[in-house]
Amino acid sequence: WAAAARYGTGELDALVRVGALVPREAHELGEAQEMLWRIRHLLHLHAGRRSDRLTFDEQEQIAPLLGYGGSIEGVERFMSAYYRAARVVTRGVTMMLARATHATDRKKPKDEDLGGGVGAFDGAITVKDVERLRAEPSLAFRAISVALEREAPLLPYFRDLVMSLASDAAFGERLREDAEAKRLFVELVASRRQGRFVKGGAPSSALKEVHELGLLTAMIPEFLPVVGRVHHDLYHVYTVDVHSVAAVDRLAALARGELATEQPLASRLAAEVSRPAMLAFATLLHDVGKAIGGKDHSVRGAEMSRDILGRLELRPDEIEAARVLIHEHLTMYRLATRRDVDDPTTVSEMLASVRGKEGLRDLFLLTVADVSTTSPTSMTSWKAHMLDELFLAADRALSGAGNDEEAGARALAA
Numbered sequence: 001w002a003a004a005a006r007y008g009t010g011e012l013d014a015l016v017r018v019g020a021l022v023p024r025e026a027h028e029l030g031e032a033q034e035m036l037w038r039i040r041h042l043l044h045l046h047a048g049r050r051s052d053r054l055t056f057d058e059q060e061q062i063a064p065l066l067g068y069g070g071s072i073e074g075v076e077r078f079m080s081a082y083y084r085a086a087r088v089v090t091r092g093v094t095m096m097l098a099r100a101t102h103a104t105d106r107k108k109p110k111d112e113d114l115g116g117g118v119g120a121f122d123g124a125i126t127v128k129d130v131e132r133l134r135a136e137p138s139l140a141f142r143a144i145s146v147a148l149e150r151e152a153p154l155l156p157y158f159r160d161l162v163m164s165l166a167s168d169a170a171f172g173e174r175l176r177e178d179a180e181a182k183r184l185f186v187e188l189v190a191s192r193r194q195g196r197f198v199k200g201g202a203p204s205s206a207l208k209e210v211h212e213l214g215l216l217t218a219m220i221p222e223f224l225p226v227v228g229r230v231h232h233d234l235y236h237v238y239t240v241d242v243h244s245v246a247a248v249d250r251l252a253a254l255a256r257g258e259l260a261t262e263q264p265l266a267s268r269l270a271a272e273v274s275r276p277a278m279l280a281f282a283t284l285l286h287d288v289g290k291a292i293g294g295k296d297h298s299v300r301g302a303e304m305s306r307d308i309l310g311r312l313e314l315r316p317d318e319i320e321a322a323r324v325l326i327h328e329h330l331t332m333y334r335l336a337t338r339r340d341v342d343d344p345t346t347v348s349e350m351l352a353s354v355r356g357k358e359g360l361r362d363l364f365l366l367t368v369a370d371v372s373t374t375s376p377t378s379m380t381s382w383k384a385h386m387l388d389e390l391f392l393a394a395d396r397a398l399s400g401a402g403n404d405e406e407a408g409a410r411a412l413a414a
Contacts, residue, residue, distance in 0.1 A: 006100035032085035098156035126155035141184035166214030190277040225291035282322035302327035
């Protein structure tokens with residue numbers, strides 16, 4: 001509708017002809033549109049009437065008809081394809097709204113040079129030279145950092161350009177090898193601040209914007225298989241990538257004190273974190289092992305994190321701490337909800353999974369962030385209480401045994 005109002009047509013091919021879309025964008029949108037229409041037609045066919053709800057039963061009926069097979073794995077592959085198509089459409093809506101909206105006044109937009117190849121045009125952050133961005137990929141992160149600092153939106157043209165470049169394998173390889181890109185990427189992922197990267201949009205994290213632009217998977221290609229990946233169950237509502245990004249955002253919200261009434265203990269501890277980058281990346285990568293499906297994703301994710309975080313040049317101690325957290329990210333929830341937290345054996349098992357007080361605190365925060373973002377109703381007051389109780393019991397045990405890296409072992413031996 002926005003395109004029809006602005007350009008006089010809503011057809012993809014016509015929008016290419018008038019310059020509102022480039023052929024690549026039209027092709028991606030066309031494929032996504034075709035996918036969604038096929039699903040909708042099958043939903044109507046099964047119901048014999050208009051019915052647009054893609055329920056579990058309908059997912060199981062439609063997956064084989066579209067060539068994905070009738071197994072649970074086939075249904076999950078089908079839903080991943082659906083979510084990828086929906087993501088393309090969502091991006092397309094944002095993009096078209098930005099392109100179709102034009103200023104109502106006649107004032108000449110202000111063009112500023114902010115240094116380092118970054119500029120501002122009409123208050124929105126962009127790059128001064130497109131060719132410099134192609135040759136110097138870290139400039140993309142530099143512009144996002146400036147936008148976050150100034151709480152300014154990104155110019156729609158810049159966002160489109162970055163999305164296009166991020167999908168290019170050669171650009172991604174240069175990005176991963178760029179020392180400044182690594183440093184800025186780590187800072188953006190670990191940042192607790194929020195920005196308004198889309199004009200008129202809601203506040204969001206730099207990590208979410210980096211993911212939207214395709215820079216997250218450009219920096220961490222191992223994350224790409226979990227983009228749009230779903231679980232065919234009632235517990236996991238969000239796709240793995242959306243959940244992982246939301247979990248990191250949850251940590252930031254806790255540290256900002258926004259959830260102090262709802263989760264006072266976690267909020268206090270989040271504000272005391274001494275290695276925010278390590279914890280943010282452990283949270284971001286805690287489900288990366290689900291890329292190939294099957295069991296033991298915690299073990300696979302822990303091993304995958306070595307190479308990923310090594311490539312990002314985190315310190316060896318941070319890499320090892322993140323690896324342990326990813327390996328054990330299900331432990332605390334399992335013990336808190338399935339065992340008696342007042343039983344010394346439960347506490348001992350908890351301590352065997354962490355490294356001192358800092359490791360206990362980090363695992364507690366990762367667990368809270370993980371459970372809170374699995375679904376809108378996953379973190380019940382009972383679960384929150386049990387997690388708090390287990391943390392406090394384990395913390396008391398460590399306080400009695402000492403605070404160094406060997407505290408857990410000594411507590412077990414006591």
